[in-house]
Amino acid sequence: MWNYSEKVKEHFFHPRNAKVVADANAVGDVGSLSCGDALRLMLKVDPETEMILDAGFQTFGCGSAIASSSALTELIIGRTLSQAQQVNNQQIAAFLDGLPPEKMHCSVMGQEALQAAIANYRGETLEDDDHEEGALICKCFAVDEGQIRRAVTGNGLTTLEEVINYTKAGGGCTACHEKIELVLEAILSEAPLVAIAPATAANNAQWQEIDEVVSSLRPHIQADGGDVRLISVSEQQVVVSLSGSCNGCMMTDMTLAWLQQKIVERLHRYMQVVAA
Numbered sequence: 001m002w003n004y005s006e007k008v009k010e011h012f013f014h015p016r017n018a019k020v021v022a023d024a025n026a027v028g029d030v031g032s033l034s035c036g037d038a039l040r041l042m043l044k045v046d047p048e049t050e051m052i053l054d055a056g057f058q059t060f061g062c063g064s065a066i067a068s069s070s071a072l073t074e075l076i077i078g079r080t081l082s083q084a085q086q087v088n089n090q091q092i093a094a095f096l097d098g099l100p101p102e103k104m105h106c107s108v109m110g111q112e113a114l115q116a117a118i119a120n121y122r123g124e125t126l127e128d129d130d131h132e133e134g135a136l137i138c139k140c141f142a143v144d145e146g147q148i149r150r151a152v153t154g155n156g157l158t159t160l161e162e163v164i165n166y167t168k169a170g171g172g173c174t175a176c177h178e179k180i181e182l183v184l185e186a187i188l189s190e191a192p193l194v195a196i197a198p199a200t201a202a203n204n205a206q207w208q209e210i211d212e213v214v215s216s217l218r219p220h221i222q223a224d225g226g227d228v229r230l231i232s233v234s235e236q237q238v239v240v241s242l243s244g245s246c247n248g249c250m251m252t253d254m255t256l257a258w259l260q261q262k263i264v265e266r267l268h269r270y271m272q273v274v275a276a
Contacts, residue, residue, distance in 0.1 A: 003100065004064075005096060005097035005098055007067075007095075007096045008063070008064065008067045008097070009063075009067075011067035011071055011096060012063040012066050012070075015066050016070045016073055016074050017054075017055055017056045017057060017074075017077075018058070018059075018069075018070065019057075020042065020056055020058065021042040021043070021044050024054075025043070025044060025045055025047075025121060026043040026045050026117045026118065026120050027041070027042050027043075027120050028040070028041040028043075028112075028113040028114060028115070028116030028117030028120055029041075029113070029116060030112045030116055031109055032142065037060065037061040037062075037105070037106070038059065038061065039057060039059045039060075039061070039113045040057060040058045040059070040113070041056075041057050041110075041114060041116070041117045042055065043055050043076075043117050043121065045081065045121055049080065050081045051078070051079070051080050051243075052076050052077055052079055052080070052081065052084055054077065055073040057069040057113075061106065064103035065106040067096055067106075068092050068099070068106040068107045068109070069110055069113075071096050071110070072092055072110040072113070072114060074095070074229065075091065075095060075229070075231065076114065078243035079231070079241050081118050081122075083231075083241075084114060085114075085115070087114060088111055088154060089108045089154070091232060092107040092110050092111065093107045094207055095207075097208060101162070102165050103165075104155075104165050104166045105165060105167055105168045108151060108167065112147075137169055137176050137180060138167075138168070138169035138170055138172070138176045138180070139176070140172030140176075141168040141169055143168065143169035145183055147169070148163060148167055148183050148184070149187055151163065151166040152184060152187050152188075158184075158188065159184075160177060163180055163184060164180075206267070209266055209267060210230060210238055210263055210266070210267070211230050213259070213263050213266050214228060214229075214259065217258070217259060217262060221255065226242065226244040226255075227243045227244045228241070228242055228255075228259070229243075236270065236272060237271065237272045237273075238259075238260075238263060238271050238273045238274070239274055239275075240256075240259065240273060240274075240275060242255065256273050256274065256275060257273075260272065260273035
């Protein structure tokens with residue numbers, strides 16, 4: 001039985017932005033119903049600023065897929081496409097206070113849908129969109145070598161089990177396990193990978209504390225027509241997204257200073273707060 005965080009449960013039972021964005025001008029589709037997971041991400045992007053004004057999703061999958069899609073929309077609304085492009089599956093999982101290892105592929109699917117939507121908006125074609133001859137590794141879940149390579153290098157994967165958890169490749173008939181191991185061996189031989197701390201590690205306790213501070217101050221900011229969202233947390237820096245009346249406001253520095261003061265009071269140590 002997998003252990004799900006309270007935040008995963010919250011976003012599963014009460015998903016944010018589970019809707020069709022009627023005036024969307026960017027759409028990203030990943031997965032397929034035949035593979036058991038499918039996600040459509042819809043974005044409404046301001047043509048002048050490239051800011052994501054609204055986002056919605058439709059997903060066919062498990063509770064983790066719904067929660068990951070919900071978290072993704074929360075992370076990207078109010079950000080520019082360039083800023084949103086930096087959101088990765090580790091941030092999605094961290095936003096949810098972690099996902100079981102067996103469900104990390106759900107966060108990867110969210111990241112891929114975002115990249116597909118951005119490419120769709122810009123009129124670009126993603127690499128590996130069509131499987132080249134010999135590139136398809138897992139027929140059960142239609143996972144090619146490019147997808148495995150991105151998951152391995154982006155998440156510091158080193159074992160067959162981790163590749164299955166992050167991509168679902170090899171999770172069906174197991175006939176492709178040898179192929180996956182050969183691809184993994186080739187990737188690891190190119191350059192040693194630095195293992196990435198799992199999203200369930202202690203750093204999520206800090207994320208949760210900071211998120212609670214931001215959430216407690218959010219109603220006050222919304223009352224003035226603005227909004228704030230937590231984007232990322234590093235050792236000594238907190239990045240937030242300001243939108244609405246807060247975007248470009250002359251009082252932005254004061255708002256950031258206020259947030260910083262409250263976070264420092266909560267953590268009892270210095271943390272710089274900056275706007276994305």
